Amino acid sequence: MGNIRVIGPRGSGKTTYLAALAYQPIQPGSKTKNFKVQAINEDTRKLAEKAETLILEGGSLEPTGVLVKTIDDVPVYSFNIQIGTLFQKNQNINLAVRDYPGEIFDELELGLTNPIQTEFIDECLAKDVAGCLIMLTEWKKGTDRHYSRVLQRFIELMDNQGRISDLRLAVAMSKCERGELWPGRLDPETDLFNAHLPKSTKVLKEKIPSRNLNFYAISTFGVLGRNNPRPNRIEEWGTNGRNSVLREANRWRPYNLIAPLYWLSTGRRMRNEA
Template sequence: MGNIRVIGPRSSGKTTYLAALAYQPARASRKSKDFKVQALNDDTRKLADKAENIIVEGGSLEPSITQVRTIDDLAVYSFNIEVKKGFAKENFTLAVRDYPGEIFDELEYGSSNPLHQEFLDECLTKDVSGCLILLTEWKHGTDKSYSRVLKRFIDQMDKHERTNDLRLAVVMSKCERGELWPGRLEPEIDLFDVHLPETKKVLTDAISRKNLNFYAISTFGVLGRNDPRPNRIEEWGTDGKNSVLRQANRWQPYGLISPLYWLSTGKRMSYDA
């Protein structure tokens, strides 16, 4: 089983991404898929039960950072994923832990919170095969901010002797946005080189290319091949502004499986699932 950690700033879509992954079995009969996802433990089944509310209605997932006191308070989501390769099938299993965005944000100027440091220590233990790093902004100043955060994360990797054996899948999330959607097919060149060059340089200078890949994902997707408007709208809820599906019957997420497959197996998929 591949132990994966998901990190990224607040509002980068971590929880929604995992909810969409858990929700796949509920919608599998609607359309033939290149993959199947099966929940393997109670935490994941509970997430699947809440997934429709999160994706369609913009609900949130508890506990929040204020309720997390120890590592054990964070759920571990366990999946079996079957990938179709022509007439063949390949299975891999994942145990995924989602870290609060505050941990990522605080790294920019150095973590002083003992609990956050405990999370980082757990994230970088030897039994973790890879980290999915979700980034979502490219406005002025964001590249410098992300590069500072990732420099400190790499320092933590070095401290834990993980710079040579921890896979990093660095993802531009929410790529259904019009500015990003055309670049999803070659995200390293058309998204990271264009929008986050300093961030990319920090990563490529420190991490071997066998342990580093760049991806684009969209939990919500677009309305269709001939209608590339984001299948997402923003609504105000009790937790602030949330994203929800615009048309649930046209939901087609993009790229959810590909980075997880690589993090778990070290092999790249021939297409973006």
């Protein structure tokens, strides 16, 4: 079982990403996928049900809360991912993924200021964790500076716990269905991170061994189609602020959800996005 942690700022789409992974919507008329995802535990099955009953009906998931007493109040989602290849036997990857509240990431720049935050980070950097998926989503003025400081602090904590040399980091630009990002998904390191978050990219590349660092583009909602690259997402204001919801449920086809998890678990890159 490969333990993976998902971290990132508030609003980066972590919980919705995991819900889509658990549910795995298939676009009618699409070719058979080369992977199959199975929800293993009850929390993961409930998350898949939320994707079906909420997201497909034009709703949005509640953000992962920070009003928790211990880390055990945040569920661990367990998946079995079967990867099919042309010339080899199918590969099975078992993953246990914890979705950390966005505040853990956002406030890291200030240091470990409370026991719950320390508990989260200690678990995130434990020796049985294969890697972390870091989901970033903004590049407005000042964001790159903030991200770079948070990442610098996170790397310092990695070093303190002896994880610099053996913890993989998959850094993903989420919500890449946006028109200004979609063309850059094919080379995210150059066209997304170097272009929009240069300070953060520099910090990562200077401190993390290249074998342990990869950049990805992820879109949980995807676009409307190959010949219609408009985002299959609209934004609405709800009780929790601005939320993203599906534009057309029958065209829901996420982009590149599996590839970063596959690399974090195995150290090998998938040939095609999945």
